[in-house]
Amino acid sequence: MTYNGLIFDIKRFAVHDGPGIRTTVFMKGCPLRCWWCHNPEGISPKNEIMFFEYKCMRCRTCAGVCPAGAIFFENEGGFPRIERSLCIGCGICADACPTNAMRLVGRVINVEELIKEFERDVLFYDKSGGGVTFSGGEPLSQPHFLKEALKRCKEHGFHTALDTSGFAPRDTFEEVMDYVDFFLFDLKLAREDEHKKYTGVSNEPIRENLRLLDESGRGKDVLLRLPVIPGITDTNENIEGLVEFASSLKDIRQIELLPFHDVSEKYARLSREYKMLDYSAPPPATMKRIREAFEKIGFNVKA
Ligand code: SF4
Numbered sequence: 001m002t003y004n005g006l007i008f009d010i011k012r013f014a015v016h017d018g019p020g021i022r023t024t025v026f027m028k029g030c031p032l033r034c035w036w037c038h039n040p041e042g043i044s045p046k047n048e049i050m051f052f053e054y055k056c057m058r059c060r061t062c063a064g065v066c067p068a069g070a071i072f073f074e075n076e077g078g079f080p081r082i083e084r085s086l087c088i089g090c091g092i093c094a095d096a097c098p099t100n101a102m103r104l105v106g107r108v109i110n111v112e113e114l115i116k117e118f119e120r121d122v123l124f125y126d127k128s129g130g131g132v133t134f135s136g137g138e139p140l141s142q143p144h145f146l147k148e149a150l151k152r153c154k155e156h157g158f159h160t161a162l163d164t165s166g167f168a169p170r171d172t173f174e175e176v177m178d179y180v181d182f183f184l185f186d187l188k189l190a191r192e193d194e195h196k197k198y199t200g201v202s203n204e205p206i207r208e209n210l211r212l213l214d215e216s217g218r219g220k221d222v223l224l225r226l227p228v229i230p231g232i233t234d235t236n237e238n239i240e241g242l243v244e245f246a247s248s249l250k251d252i253r254q255i256e257l258l259p260f261h262d263v264s265e266k267y268a269r270l271s272r273e274y275k276m277l278d279y280s281a282p283p284p285a286t287m288k289r290i291r292e293a294f295e296k297i298g299f300n301v302k303a
């Protein structure tokens, strides 16, 4: 039996998603709502349309072909607008648009097709010590497809990495864990109330899954990743809380600091609200302070 998954991109020659040169597959659907999410096209578990205003020549073709009546124009000669609650994600507007101003985000792919995509890059994996990475969205939100894809990757001898928030039922996490060689595991907020406020979910299952991983003796295969968000994750209180938690881990001793960057354009293209308009990248002094706090407890810090 082969499983279908819904993905939104496959990036070849990726060098930031695990060791060596990698092929990264971005899966759709995520149970978290992090204010700063830099892949908002991965949040919805359904197809959706991205609209690139600068490419649009206002020809109105899209509105004419939409079977759901989801595209309208606010004024004569204006740009199209999408009523998201009506859109069924069929992609007909994207096919019809002469300038690619409408793009369908979401593509169904089965495990066999995915393996074929990976096979194209085997030479690069072998030469660089690379492999394949599952990212998103949250890959664990499509557990059956993910497990089957990881299993097949291992049968083909591919090194596998999982870029995850860690938010998943323990059983699901345990089921895929053995097929993953390397984890990119997010660490965000120490306090439960803040975690819920800024990500929409509890921190508990995340900590539990991270402990499970740590206690399995797989610590060296885990890179924690901390998004450095000014006034949210970079506060002294939060860093102290994260450092305290991190120092209680047995084997995990690597962390990467990911400074905030603006992705407001992506949100506008998806008609999504962006809560980070007033935020900017953290200054070097903040990165240094956080780096030193983790180095003090013996972490290798990548920034
Ligand atoms: S079909 Fe494309 S170019 Fe024409 S109005 Fe729609 S989005 Fe713009």
Ligand code: SF4
Residues within 6 Å of the ligand: 049, 065, 066, 067, 068, 069, 070, 071, 082, 086, 087, 088, 089, 090, 091, 092, 093, 094
């Ligand atoms: S994806 Fe389909 S339903 Fe949605 S706006 Fe385009 S044509 Fe209409």
